[in-house]
Amino acid sequence: LWCSTDILVGTLGLVSIGVITLITIFDFDIDEIRCSTTSRSLSELLSYENSPIEESRGHSPPASWPTRGRITMQDVTAKYPGVENFALK
Numbered sequence: 001l002w003c004s005t006d007i008l009v010g011t012l013g014l015v016s017i018g019v020i021t022l023i024t025i026f027d028f029d030i031d032e033i034r035c036s037t038t039s040r041s042l043s044e045l046l047s048y049e050n051s052p053i054e055e056s057r058g059h060s061p062p063a064s065w066p067t068r069g070r071i072t073m074q075d076v077t078a079k080y081p082g083v084e085n086f087a088l089k
Contacts, residue, residue: 038088
């Protein structure tokens, strides 16, 4: 069997470039998914701010029940179980 060393080296170079390209694309996709997930979570959280008020359907709240409210979140972090990095900072 005859094999040229130049062809093997060239093939090895092309394979290496291909692997590096795939790793780079994969890493970019992971970052894109993280960003998209975080944006979606934040958007969903903010959508509750404009939720319509539910009808009471015959039930009246106590006189001490507040007519307005506010939730303030400061320095909130969240992460998935078993994962070191925070999903929300």
